[in-house]
Amino acid sequence: MRKIKKKTVIKILIVVGAILFLKWYSNPERRIFAMVERNLEKYEIAAQQMLSGEIAASGVEAPGVRDVDVIMGEHIVVDFFVTGYGLAPSGGYYGFYYSPEDLPMMYMDEMAKLTEYEPDAWTWQGVGDNDGVIKKIADCWYYYEATF
Numbered sequence: 001m002r003k004i005k006k007k008t009v010i011k012i013l014i015v016v017g018a019i020l021f022l023k024w025y026s027n028p029e030r031r032i033f034a035m036v037e038r039n040l041e042k043y044e045i046a047a048q049q050m051l052s053g054e055i056a057a058s059g060v061e062a063p064g065v066r067d068v069d070v071i072m073g074e075h076i077v078v079d080f081f082v083t084g085y086g087l088a089p090s091g092g093y094y095g096f097y098y099s100p101e102d103l104p105m106m107y108m109d110e111m112a113k114l115t116e117y118e119p120d121a122w123t124w125q126g127v128g129d130n131d132g133v134i135k136k137i138a139d140c141w142y143y144y145e146a147t148f
Contacts, residue, residue, distance in 0.1 A: 028094040029135070029143060032082055035064045035098055035135050043141075047078040047098035065095070077105055092147040096137060104134045104142055 036043060039062075046062045049055040050070050057068045057143050058126040067081040100107060104114055104122050112130070114122040120136035132146035 010067075028083060028145065032094060032096055032143050033137055035082070036141055036143075039063050040138065040141070043080065043096075043098065046080075050078050051076070051100065070099075074107075075099065075101055075103055075105060090148070092145065094145050096141060096143050099140050099142060102140045104136065 006139045026128065042061055042063065046055075046060040046068060050057065050060065050068060060068045062068055062080055065080045065082055067079075069079045069081070071077050071079050079095060079099075080097060081093065081095040083094050106112055106114065106124060112124040112126040114124050114134065116122050122134045123131065124134070130146070130148050132144060135143045137143050
């Protein structure tokens with residue numbers, strides 16, 4: 001009888017642990033913040049190489065990142081795209097970017113304005129249901145999410 005109870009408790013703990021892990025892992029913001037903090041040195045090297053033209057995006061070492069691109073505009077940023085889902089008109093993009101000027105920047109909608117809703121965190125509302133969030137991770141590094 002005692003062995004059955006012990007096995008049941010172990011099974012319950014495993015299931016609860018798996019649920020908590022999946023809940024944490026499925027949250028792109030938490031995952032990306034942790035990923036950047038863990039790999040910041042590699043990402044800084046990649047950003048500098050991209051900005052200097054020393055290396056093409058295909059040669060960048062950026063763990064956990066699906067695509068890297070330099071975005072030219074009023075201010076230059078290096079975009080590290082991590083994940084996304086769906087197709088327009090109901091999709092989302094998640095990633096982070098390096099801003100040499102340490103500025104929060106719009107993602108995908110240049111006409112929208114950033115609104116700071118708490119220190120180092122901004123929202124934006126674009127045309128229709130386009131919106132997003134920008135959060136500072138560290139000096140010159142920002143998390144983004146954008147839904148369309």
